[in-house]
Amino acid sequence: xxxxxxxxxxxxxxxxACEHLRRDDGAKVLAGGQSxxxxxxxxxxTPSLLVDIQSLGDLHGLHLEGEQLVIGASTTHRMLExxxxxxxxxxxxxxxxxxxxxxxxxxxGTIGGSVAHADPAAELPMCLIVxxxxxxxxxxxxxxxxxxxxxxxxxxxxxxxxDELLTxxxxxxxxxxxxxxxxxxxxxxxxxALVAAAAIARCExxxxxxxxxxxxxxxPRPVRCPTLEAAARGRSPEALPxxxxxxxxxxxxxxxxxxxxxxxxxxARVLAIRAAQDAARRSLDVRAA
Amino acid sequence: xxxxxxxITVNGRELECRAAAHLSLLRWLRDxxxxxxxxxxxxxxVCGACAVLIDGQAVNSCLVLAAQIDGRAVxxxxxxxxxxxxxxxxxxxxxxxGAAQCGFCTGGMLVTAAEFAGAGEALDRRSIRDALHGNLxxxxxxxxIVDAVDDVLRDQGSSSPPAGGWT
Numbered sequence: 280x281x282x283x284x285x286x287x288x289x290x291x292x293x294x295x296a297c298e299h300l301r302r303d304d305g306a307k308v309l310a311g312g313q314s315x316x317x318x319x320x321x322x323x324x325t326p327s328l329l330v331d332i333q334s335l336g337d338l339h340g341l342h343l344e345g346e347q348l349v350i351g352a353s354t355t356h357r358m359l360e361x362x363x364x365x366x367x368x369x370x371x372x373x374x375x376x377x378x379x380x381x382x383x384x385x386x387x388g389t390i391g392g393s394v395a396h397a398d399p400a401a402e403l404p405m406c407l408i409v410x411x412x413x414x415x416x417x418x419x420x421x422x423x424x425x426x427x428x429x430x431x432x433x434x435x436x437x438x439x440x441x442d443e444l445l446t447x448x449x450x451x452x453x454x455x456x457x458x459x460x461x462x463x464x465x466x467x468x469x470x471x472a473l474v475a476a477a478a479i480a481r482c483e484x485x486x487x488x489x490x491x492x493x494x495x496x497x498x499p500r501p502v503r504c505p506t507l508e509a510a511a512r513g514r515s516p517e518a519l520p521x522x523x524x525x526x527x528x529x530x531x532x533x534x535x536x537x538x539x540x541x542x543x544x545x546x547a548r549v550l551a552i553r554a555a556q557d558a559a560r561r562s563l564d565v566r567a568a
Numbered sequence: 569x570x571x572x573x574x575x576i577t578v579n580g581r582e583l584e585c586r587a588a589a590h591l592s593l594l595r596w597l598r599d600x601x602x603x604x605x606x607x608x609x610x611x612x613x614v615c616g617a618c619a620v621l622i623d624g625q626a627v628n629s630c631l632v633l634a635a636q637i638d639g640r641a642v643x644x645x646x647x648x649x650x651x652x653x654x655x656x657x658x659x660x661x662x663x664x665x666g667a668a669q670c671g672f673c674t675g676g677m678l679v680t681a682a683e684f685a686g687a688g689e690a691l692d693r694r695s696i697r698d699a700l701h702g703n704l705x706x707x708x709x710x711x712x713i714v715d716a717v718d719d720v721l722r723d724q725g726s727s728s729p730p731a732g733g734w735t
Contacts, residue, residue, distance in 0.1 A: 282590050283590075284570065284588060284589075284590045285570075285589065285590050286570050286589055287570075287572055287589030287590070287633065287635045309633075309636075312631050312632065312633070312636070313613060313628075313631055316592075316613075316630075316631040316632075316633075317611075317612040317613055317631065320592075320611045320612060320630065320631075321611070321612065329589075329633075331635075331636060333636065357625070380613075380702065381616070381701060381702020381703075382626055382680060382683065382684065382699055382702060383613070383616065383619055383626045383627050383628045383680065383702060384613060384628070384631075384702065386625045386626060386627055386683075387627050387628075387631065387632065468698070468701040469701055469702050
Protein backbone atom coordinates (compact mmCIF):
# COMPACT_ATOMS: atom_id res chain seq x y z
CA UNK A 280 0.00 0.00 0.00
CA UNK A 281 2.83 2.37 -0.84
CA UNK A 282 0.97 4.62 -3.24
CA UNK A 283 2.32 7.06 -5.78
CA UNK A 284 2.25 10.44 -3.97
CA UNK A 285 -0.49 12.89 -4.81
CA UNK A 286 -1.58 16.33 -3.65
CA UNK A 287 -4.71 17.02 -1.67
CA UNK A 288 -6.97 20.04 -1.53
CA UNK A 289 -10.24 20.91 0.15
CA UNK A 290 -12.02 23.54 -1.97
CA UNK A 291 -14.47 25.96 -0.36
CA UNK A 292 -17.00 25.95 -3.21
CA UNK A 293 -18.04 23.86 -6.23
CA UNK A 294 -16.55 26.64 -8.39
CA UNK A 295 -13.15 26.23 -6.75
CA ALA A 296 -13.40 22.45 -7.07
CA CYS A 297 -14.10 22.75 -10.81
CA GLU A 298 -11.18 25.15 -11.24
CA HIS A 299 -8.83 22.53 -9.77
CA LEU A 300 -10.30 19.93 -12.12
CA ARG A 301 -9.84 22.26 -15.10
CA ARG A 302 -6.26 23.20 -14.24
CA ASP A 303 -4.93 19.73 -13.52
CA ASP A 304 -5.51 16.83 -15.94
CA GLY A 305 -4.61 14.35 -13.22
CA ALA A 306 -7.01 15.74 -10.62
CA LYS A 307 -9.77 13.46 -9.35
CA VAL A 308 -12.73 14.22 -7.12
CA LEU A 309 -12.53 12.56 -3.70
CA ALA A 310 -15.75 12.12 -1.70
CA GLY A 311 -16.07 9.02 0.50
CA GLY A 312 -13.12 7.39 -1.26
CA GLN A 313 -14.58 3.88 -1.16
CA SER A 314 -14.20 3.34 -4.92
CA UNK A 315 -11.30 5.69 -5.68
CA UNK A 316 -8.93 4.81 -2.83
CA UNK A 317 -8.97 1.03 -3.49
CA UNK A 318 -7.99 1.81 -7.09
CA UNK A 319 -5.24 4.15 -5.83
CA UNK A 320 -4.01 1.59 -3.28
CA UNK A 321 -3.87 -1.07 -6.01
CA UNK A 322 -1.98 1.28 -8.34
CA UNK A 323 -4.80 1.19 -10.92
CA UNK A 324 -5.39 4.93 -10.58
CA THR A 325 -2.53 7.41 -10.16
CA PRO A 326 -4.08 10.85 -9.64
CA SER A 327 -1.84 13.91 -9.22
CA LEU A 328 -4.33 15.75 -7.03
CA LEU A 329 -7.38 14.70 -5.00
CA VAL A 330 -10.06 17.37 -4.70
CA ASP A 331 -11.93 16.55 -1.48
CA ILE A 332 -15.55 17.73 -1.75
CA GLN A 333 -16.69 16.47 1.63
CA SER A 334 -16.54 19.86 3.28
CA LEU A 335 -18.93 21.36 0.71
CA GLY A 336 -21.94 21.46 3.02
CA ASP A 337 -24.49 21.97 0.24
CA LEU A 338 -23.70 18.53 -1.16
CA HIS A 339 -24.30 16.70 2.11
CA GLY A 340 -27.71 15.45 3.20
CA LEU A 341 -31.11 14.69 1.75
CA HIS A 342 -34.56 16.25 1.91
CA LEU A 343 -37.97 16.25 0.27
CA GLU A 344 -38.61 19.05 -2.18
CA GLY A 345 -42.23 18.95 -3.33
CA GLU A 346 -42.75 15.60 -5.03
CA GLN A 347 -39.11 14.64 -5.19
CA LEU A 348 -36.38 13.35 -2.96
CA VAL A 349 -33.23 15.46 -3.29
CA ILE A 350 -29.99 13.71 -2.39
CA GLY A 351 -26.79 15.74 -2.12
CA ALA A 352 -23.94 14.05 -3.97
CA SER A 353 -21.81 13.52 -0.85
CA THR A 354 -24.65 11.97 1.16
CA THR A 355 -23.45 8.62 2.49
CA HIS A 356 -25.12 5.28 1.85
CA ARG A 357 -25.66 4.98 5.60
CA MET A 358 -27.66 8.23 5.70
CA LEU A 359 -29.89 6.93 2.90
CA GLU A 360 -30.25 3.59 4.70
CA UNK A 361 -31.35 5.13 7.99
CA UNK A 362 -33.63 7.92 6.73
CA UNK A 363 -37.35 7.44 7.43
CA UNK A 364 -38.40 9.67 4.50
CA UNK A 365 -36.47 7.47 2.08
CA UNK A 366 -38.29 4.38 3.32
CA UNK A 367 -41.59 6.16 2.66
CA UNK A 368 -41.04 7.87 -0.71
CA UNK A 369 -38.35 5.66 -2.24
CA UNK A 370 -38.54 2.23 -0.56
CA UNK A 371 -36.64 0.69 -3.48
CA UNK A 372 -33.60 2.83 -2.58
CA UNK A 373 -33.97 2.04 1.14
CA UNK A 374 -33.98 -1.71 0.43
CA UNK A 375 -31.23 -1.80 -2.18
CA UNK A 376 -28.75 0.40 -0.32
CA UNK A 377 -28.48 -2.25 2.41
CA UNK A 378 -26.95 -4.59 -0.18
CA UNK A 379 -24.07 -2.21 -0.96
CA UNK A 380 -20.66 -3.24 0.40
CA UNK A 381 -20.56 -3.54 4.18
CA UNK A 382 -21.28 -1.30 7.15
CA UNK A 383 -17.92 0.50 6.95
CA UNK A 384 -18.15 1.08 3.20
CA UNK A 385 -21.68 2.45 3.61
CA UNK A 386 -20.52 4.75 6.43
CA UNK A 387 -18.05 6.48 4.10
CA GLY A 388 -19.19 5.79 0.54
CA THR A 389 -21.36 8.45 -1.07
CA ILE A 390 -24.33 8.23 -3.43
CA GLY A 391 -22.73 10.70 -5.86
CA GLY A 392 -19.53 8.68 -5.75
CA SER A 393 -21.36 5.49 -6.69
CA VAL A 394 -23.15 7.23 -9.57
CA ALA A 395 -20.01 8.98 -10.89
CA HIS A 396 -17.85 5.84 -10.56
CA ALA A 397 -20.40 4.05 -12.79
CA ASP A 398 -19.61 0.45 -11.98
CA PRO A 399 -22.00 -1.52 -14.22
CA ALA A 400 -22.78 -3.96 -11.39
CA ALA A 401 -23.55 -1.30 -8.76
CA GLU A 402 -26.99 -1.41 -7.15
CA LEU A 403 -27.91 2.27 -6.77
CA PRO A 404 -27.27 3.53 -10.33
CA MET A 405 -29.57 0.73 -11.55
CA CYS A 406 -32.31 1.70 -9.08
CA LEU A 407 -31.94 5.36 -10.06
CA ILE A 408 -32.61 4.61 -13.74
CA VAL A 409 -35.72 2.65 -12.72
CA UNK A 410 -36.90 5.59 -10.60
CA UNK A 411 -36.12 7.95 -13.54
CA UNK A 412 -33.93 10.17 -11.39
CA UNK A 413 -32.07 13.20 -12.74
CA UNK A 414 -28.50 14.21 -11.92
CA UNK A 415 -27.40 17.84 -11.54
CA UNK A 416 -23.94 18.50 -12.89
CA UNK A 417 -22.03 21.73 -12.19
CA UNK A 418 -18.87 23.10 -13.83
CA UNK A 419 -18.76 26.22 -11.67
CA UNK A 420 -20.31 28.39 -14.40
CA UNK A 421 -23.36 26.41 -15.45
CA UNK A 422 -25.52 23.65 -14.03
CA UNK A 423 -27.13 21.04 -16.26
CA UNK A 424 -29.55 18.26 -15.52
CA UNK A 425 -28.90 14.80 -16.99
CA UNK A 426 -31.46 11.97 -16.95
CA UNK A 427 -30.06 9.00 -15.00
CA UNK A 428 -30.64 6.73 -18.01
CA UNK A 429 -28.27 8.85 -20.17
CA UNK A 430 -25.55 9.38 -17.57
CA UNK A 431 -23.38 6.28 -17.79
CA UNK A 432 -21.98 5.70 -21.26
CA UNK A 433 -20.05 2.50 -20.64
CA UNK A 434 -17.81 0.68 -18.18
CA UNK A 435 -16.76 3.24 -15.50
CA UNK A 436 -17.45 6.10 -17.92
CA UNK A 437 -20.10 8.82 -17.82
CA UNK A 438 -21.19 12.03 -19.51
CA UNK A 439 -19.35 14.09 -16.87
CA UNK A 440 -16.86 16.44 -18.52
CA UNK A 441 -13.41 16.47 -16.89
CA ASP A 442 -14.18 19.77 -15.13
CA GLU A 443 -17.71 18.89 -14.01
CA LEU A 444 -18.93 17.91 -10.59
CA LEU A 445 -22.03 15.83 -9.86
CA THR A 446 -23.78 17.86 -7.16
CA UNK A 447 -27.20 16.37 -6.58
CA UNK A 448 -29.58 13.56 -7.40
CA UNK A 449 -33.29 14.21 -7.82
CA UNK A 450 -35.57 11.22 -7.38
CA UNK A 451 -39.29 11.60 -8.19
CA UNK A 452 -41.32 10.12 -5.34
CA UNK A 453 -43.23 7.04 -6.45
CA UNK A 454 -46.98 7.31 -5.89
CA UNK A 455 -48.47 5.35 -2.98
CA UNK A 456 -49.94 2.67 -5.27
CA UNK A 457 -46.56 1.69 -6.71
CA UNK A 458 -44.82 -1.43 -5.41
CA UNK A 459 -41.12 -2.25 -5.62
CA UNK A 460 -38.94 -5.31 -6.02
CA UNK A 461 -35.20 -5.87 -5.67
CA UNK A 462 -33.27 -9.06 -6.38
CA UNK A 463 -29.55 -9.75 -6.38
CA UNK A 464 -27.18 -12.65 -6.78
CA UNK A 465 -23.63 -12.04 -5.57
CA UNK A 466 -20.94 -14.58 -4.86
CA UNK A 467 -20.38 -13.30 -1.32
CA UNK A 468 -22.40 -10.97 0.93
CA UNK A 469 -21.43 -7.37 0.18
CA UNK A 470 -19.86 -8.09 -3.20
CA UNK A 471 -20.85 -6.28 -6.32
CA ALA A 472 -23.73 -8.13 -7.94
CA LEU A 473 -23.19 -10.82 -10.53
CA VAL A 474 -26.64 -9.68 -11.62
CA ALA A 475 -29.14 -7.46 -9.82
CA ALA A 476 -32.65 -6.47 -10.82
CA ALA A 477 -34.86 -3.62 -9.61
CA ALA A 478 -38.49 -3.01 -10.48
CA ILE A 479 -41.37 -0.75 -9.63
CA ALA A 480 -44.93 -1.50 -10.69
CA ARG A 481 -48.47 -0.15 -10.44
CA CYS A 482 -51.47 -2.42 -10.77
CA GLU A 483 -55.05 -1.63 -11.71
CA UNK A 484 -57.60 -4.24 -10.70
CA UNK A 485 -55.54 -7.43 -10.63
CA UNK A 486 -53.41 -6.52 -13.66
CA UNK A 487 -50.11 -4.74 -14.18
CA UNK A 488 -50.73 -1.21 -15.48
CA UNK A 489 -47.15 0.11 -15.37
CA UNK A 490 -43.87 -1.69 -14.90
CA UNK A 491 -40.28 -0.51 -14.98
CA UNK A 492 -37.38 -2.94 -14.71
CA UNK A 493 -33.64 -2.29 -14.49
CA UNK A 494 -30.73 -4.72 -14.54
CA UNK A 495 -27.11 -4.40 -13.40
CA UNK A 496 -24.18 -6.64 -14.26
CA UNK A 497 -25.42 -7.62 -17.72
CA UNK A 498 -24.07 -4.78 -19.89
CA PRO A 499 -21.30 -2.15 -19.68
CA ARG A 500 -23.84 0.08 -17.89
CA PRO A 501 -27.14 -0.47 -16.07
CA VAL A 502 -30.04 -1.03 -18.47
CA ARG A 503 -33.83 -0.80 -18.55
CA CYS A 504 -35.87 -3.58 -20.16
CA PRO A 505 -38.36 -1.72 -22.42
CA THR A 506 -39.40 -4.83 -24.37
CA LEU A 507 -40.40 -6.71 -21.24
CA GLU A 508 -41.95 -3.60 -19.66
CA ALA A 509 -44.26 -3.06 -22.67
CA ALA A 510 -45.28 -6.71 -22.86
CA ALA A 511 -46.14 -6.85 -19.15
CA ARG A 512 -48.89 -4.24 -19.30
CA GLY A 513 -52.35 -5.75 -18.88
CA ARG A 514 -51.04 -9.05 -17.52
CA SER A 515 -51.47 -10.55 -14.09
CA PRO A 516 -48.33 -10.92 -11.95
CA GLU A 517 -48.65 -14.73 -12.21
CA ALA A 518 -48.41 -14.51 -16.01
CA LEU A 519 -45.08 -12.63 -16.00
CA PRO A 520 -42.65 -15.61 -16.02
CA UNK A 521 -43.47 -16.52 -19.62
CA UNK A 522 -42.13 -13.06 -20.61
CA UNK A 523 -38.64 -13.78 -19.23
CA UNK A 524 -36.99 -14.23 -22.67
CA UNK A 525 -37.99 -10.63 -23.51
CA UNK A 526 -35.08 -9.49 -21.31
CA UNK A 527 -32.65 -10.71 -23.96
CA UNK A 528 -32.86 -7.83 -26.50
CA UNK A 529 -31.84 -5.30 -23.84
CA UNK A 530 -28.83 -7.01 -22.27
CA UNK A 531 -25.30 -7.69 -23.50
CA UNK A 532 -23.59 -9.82 -20.86
CA UNK A 533 -19.93 -10.73 -21.28
CA UNK A 534 -17.78 -13.57 -20.02
CA UNK A 535 -15.32 -13.02 -17.20
CA UNK A 536 -12.89 -15.33 -15.44
CA UNK A 537 -15.57 -16.74 -13.15
CA UNK A 538 -18.92 -16.25 -14.82
CA UNK A 539 -19.92 -17.18 -18.36
CA UNK A 540 -22.17 -14.74 -20.21
CA UNK A 541 -24.94 -17.32 -20.58
CA UNK A 542 -25.16 -17.68 -16.80
CA UNK A 543 -25.51 -13.92 -16.36
CA UNK A 544 -28.23 -13.95 -19.03
CA UNK A 545 -30.02 -16.73 -17.16
CA UNK A 546 -29.81 -14.79 -13.88
CA ALA A 547 -31.09 -11.67 -15.65
CA ARG A 548 -34.23 -13.46 -16.86
CA VAL A 549 -34.94 -15.05 -13.49
CA LEU A 550 -34.21 -11.97 -11.34
CA ALA A 551 -36.04 -9.52 -13.61
CA ILE A 552 -39.22 -11.58 -13.34
CA ARG A 553 -38.88 -12.07 -9.58
CA ALA A 554 -38.34 -8.34 -9.04
CA ALA A 555 -41.29 -7.52 -11.33
CA GLN A 556 -43.58 -9.96 -9.52
CA ASP A 557 -42.53 -8.62 -6.10
CA ALA A 558 -43.24 -5.08 -7.29
CA ALA A 559 -46.64 -5.99 -8.74
CA ARG A 560 -47.68 -7.92 -5.63
CA ARG A 561 -46.66 -5.06 -3.36
CA SER A 562 -48.78 -2.74 -5.48
CA LEU A 563 -51.73 -5.13 -5.16
CA ASP A 564 -51.16 -5.30 -1.37
CA VAL A 565 -51.29 -1.51 -1.12
CA ARG A 566 -54.53 -1.43 -3.11
CA ALA A 567 -56.03 -4.17 -0.95
CA ALA A 568 -55.09 -2.38 2.30
CA UNK B 569 -0.58 20.78 -1.21
CA UNK B 570 1.51 17.67 -0.88
CA UNK B 571 1.79 17.82 2.91
CA UNK B 572 -1.14 18.19 5.25
CA UNK B 573 -1.52 19.01 8.91
CA UNK B 574 -4.52 17.73 10.82
CA UNK B 575 -5.48 17.47 14.46
CA ILE B 576 -6.83 14.01 15.18
CA THR B 577 -7.87 12.58 18.55
CA VAL B 578 -6.84 8.94 18.95
CA ASN B 579 -8.37 7.03 21.88
CA GLY B 580 -8.81 10.31 23.75
CA ARG B 581 -5.34 11.76 23.01
CA GLU B 582 -5.30 14.80 20.76
CA LEU B 583 -2.45 14.48 18.27
CA GLU B 584 -1.09 16.59 15.46
CA CYS B 585 -0.70 14.73 12.20
CA ARG B 586 1.88 16.31 9.90
CA ALA B 587 2.30 14.01 6.97
CA ALA B 588 2.29 13.60 3.23
CA ALA B 589 -1.20 14.15 1.84
CA HIS B 590 -1.33 10.63 0.41
CA LEU B 591 -0.77 8.95 3.80
CA SER B 592 -3.68 6.72 4.77
CA LEU B 593 -5.15 6.85 8.24
CA LEU B 594 -4.06 3.22 8.62
CA ARG B 595 -0.40 3.96 7.90
CA TRP B 596 -0.43 7.03 10.12
CA LEU B 597 -1.92 5.05 13.01
CA ARG B 598 0.55 2.18 12.66
CA ASP B 599 3.76 3.94 11.61
CA UNK B 600 3.44 7.29 13.39
CA UNK B 601 1.13 6.75 16.38
CA UNK B 602 2.22 3.16 17.11
CA UNK B 603 -1.36 1.85 17.19
CA UNK B 604 -0.31 -1.63 16.08
CA UNK B 605 -3.66 -3.11 17.08
CA UNK B 606 -4.94 -1.71 13.76
CA UNK B 607 -3.96 -4.31 11.15
CA UNK B 608 -3.14 -3.98 7.46
CA UNK B 609 -4.93 -6.84 5.73
CA UNK B 610 -5.94 -6.12 2.16
CA UNK B 611 -5.67 -2.37 1.54
CA UNK B 612 -8.86 -2.52 -0.54
CA UNK B 613 -11.57 -2.21 2.10
CA VAL B 614 -12.57 -5.85 1.86
CA CYS B 615 -11.20 -7.58 4.96
CA GLY B 616 -12.07 -5.25 7.84
CA ALA B 617 -8.82 -5.84 9.80
CA CYS B 618 -8.04 -2.10 9.74
CA ALA B 619 -11.44 -0.98 11.05
CA VAL B 620 -11.52 1.98 13.45
CA LEU B 621 -14.33 4.23 14.64
CA ILE B 622 -14.38 7.83 13.42
CA ASP B 623 -16.74 9.80 15.66
CA GLY B 624 -18.42 6.50 16.52
CA GLN B 625 -18.82 5.20 12.97
CA ALA B 626 -16.84 2.17 11.82
CA VAL B 627 -14.66 2.76 8.74
CA ASN B 628 -11.82 1.05 6.90
CA SER B 629 -8.76 3.08 7.87
CA CYS B 630 -6.98 1.91 4.68
CA LEU B 631 -9.62 3.83 2.65
CA VAL B 632 -9.40 7.12 4.55
CA LEU B 633 -6.62 9.67 4.21
CA ALA B 634 -5.31 11.12 7.46
CA ALA B 635 -5.69 14.53 5.79
CA GLN B 636 -9.44 13.94 5.43
CA ILE B 637 -10.26 13.74 9.13
CA ASP B 638 -8.95 16.96 10.60
CA GLY B 639 -10.75 17.60 13.89
CA ARG B 640 -12.29 14.13 14.16
CA ALA B 641 -11.96 11.50 16.89
CA VAL B 642 -10.62 8.02 16.13
CA UNK B 643 -11.18 5.01 18.39
CA UNK B 644 -9.24 1.80 17.82
CA UNK B 645 -9.96 -1.56 19.44
CA UNK B 646 -7.53 -0.57 22.20
CA UNK B 647 -9.76 2.38 22.99
CA UNK B 648 -12.81 0.22 23.72
CA UNK B 649 -11.90 -0.41 27.36
CA UNK B 650 -14.08 0.55 30.30
CA UNK B 651 -13.65 4.06 31.74
CA UNK B 652 -12.04 2.53 34.86
CA UNK B 653 -9.23 1.12 32.77
CA UNK B 654 -10.35 -2.53 32.61
CA UNK B 655 -11.69 -4.42 29.65
CA UNK B 656 -14.83 -3.14 27.94
CA UNK B 657 -17.88 -5.39 27.68
CA UNK B 658 -17.20 -6.45 24.12
CA UNK B 659 -13.53 -7.07 24.88
CA UNK B 660 -14.47 -9.17 27.93
CA UNK B 661 -17.07 -11.14 25.95
CA UNK B 662 -14.48 -11.92 23.24
CA UNK B 663 -12.11 -13.13 25.94
CA UNK B 664 -14.79 -15.23 27.68
CA UNK B 665 -15.87 -16.88 24.43
CA GLY B 666 -12.36 -17.42 23.10
CA ALA B 667 -13.37 -15.34 20.10
CA ALA B 668 -9.80 -14.88 18.87
CA GLN B 669 -7.68 -17.52 17.20
CA CYS B 670 -4.69 -15.90 15.47
CA GLY B 671 -6.08 -12.51 16.55
CA PHE B 672 -5.44 -10.64 13.30
CA CYS B 673 -9.12 -9.88 12.62
CA THR B 674 -10.07 -9.35 16.27
CA GLY B 675 -9.54 -5.58 16.48
CA GLY B 676 -11.64 -5.00 13.37
CA MET B 677 -14.36 -7.34 14.64
CA LEU B 678 -14.50 -5.47 17.98
CA VAL B 679 -14.66 -2.07 16.29
CA THR B 680 -17.39 -3.06 13.83
CA ALA B 681 -19.36 -4.76 16.61
CA ALA B 682 -18.99 -1.63 18.77
CA GLU B 683 -20.84 0.50 16.22
CA PHE B 684 -23.38 -2.18 15.38
CA ALA B 685 -24.15 -2.91 19.03
CA GLY B 686 -24.25 0.78 19.89
CA ALA B 687 -26.85 1.48 17.20
CA GLY B 688 -29.24 -0.88 19.00
CA GLU B 689 -30.69 -2.07 15.70
CA ALA B 690 -30.44 -5.81 15.81
CA LEU B 691 -30.51 -8.50 18.42
CA ASP B 692 -30.76 -11.80 16.59
CA ARG B 693 -27.81 -13.84 15.42
CA ARG B 694 -28.69 -13.45 11.77
CA SER B 695 -28.49 -9.67 12.11
CA ILE B 696 -25.17 -9.96 13.93
CA ARG B 697 -23.78 -12.07 11.09
CA ASP B 698 -25.15 -9.59 8.59
CA ALA B 699 -23.51 -6.64 10.35
CA LEU B 700 -20.15 -8.46 10.58
CA HIS B 701 -20.16 -9.82 7.04
CA GLY B 702 -17.50 -7.35 5.93
CA ASN B 703 -15.00 -8.62 8.51
CA LEU B 704 -13.08 -11.68 7.39
CA UNK B 705 -11.65 -14.22 9.84
CA UNK B 706 -9.28 -16.47 7.90
CA UNK B 707 -9.18 -18.88 10.86
CA UNK B 708 -12.96 -19.13 10.23
CA UNK B 709 -13.63 -18.63 13.93
CA UNK B 710 -16.92 -16.89 13.29
CA UNK B 711 -19.06 -18.94 15.65
CA UNK B 712 -17.33 -17.72 18.81
CA ILE B 713 -17.24 -14.15 17.52
CA VAL B 714 -21.00 -14.14 16.91
CA ASP B 715 -21.47 -15.79 20.34
CA ALA B 716 -19.49 -13.00 22.02
CA VAL B 717 -21.44 -10.19 20.33
CA ASP B 718 -24.68 -12.03 21.04
CA ASP B 719 -23.74 -12.26 24.75
CA VAL B 720 -23.22 -8.51 24.98
CA LEU B 721 -26.49 -7.74 23.23
CA ARG B 722 -28.43 -10.21 25.41
CA ASP B 723 -26.85 -8.79 28.58
CA GLN B 724 -28.27 -5.43 27.71
CA GLY B 725 -31.70 -6.95 27.14
CA SER B 726 -32.93 -3.87 25.37
CA SER B 727 -32.23 -2.00 22.19
CA SER B 728 -31.14 1.23 23.84
CA PRO B 729 -27.42 1.57 24.51
CA PRO B 730 -26.28 2.77 27.92
CA ALA B 731 -24.65 6.19 28.21
CA GLY B 732 -21.26 5.94 26.58
CA GLY B 733 -22.29 3.07 24.34
CA TRP B 734 -21.85 -0.66 24.72
CA THR B 735 -18.12 -0.61 25.04
